[in-house]
Amino acid sequence: MRCPNCGHENPEGTLFCEECDWRIDQAVRMKLGVNSVYLAYISVALGAVAAIAAFAGIGVAGVGLGAVGMFLGGYCMTAVRISGIKGKVKTILMAIAAVAIILSIFGFIYGITVL
Ligand SMILES: [Zn+2]
Secondary structure, three states: OEOOOOOOEOOOOOOEOOOOOOEOHHHHHHHHHHHHHHHHHHHHHHHHHHHHHHHOOOHHHHHHHHHHHHHHHHHHHHHHHHHOOOHHHHHHHHHHHHHHHHHHHHHHHHHHHOO
């Protein structure tokens, strides 16, 4: 694992760089945080499309997109938790993920009824 601070190559799984004491997993956490923002938007978009598709009578799309949306929404919540995001951003991301999951569940269930 290469240290993002000094470039020193550390053994896999090292938490603090042997050379400069930089906390290596910080970069991983930051990446997770950024990814969770994208995940939140993607999952809420999927959820919305799933709900709309189900309403439009395209059950397959509702069920399929709803399933993916639920998974991504749940993954997003996990990513937010692990990344250590705090405060308002965390609340907003969690809210978006929750909306995504609700929309996805709705699209999924409604999709089944119109299959
Ligand atoms: Zn280092």
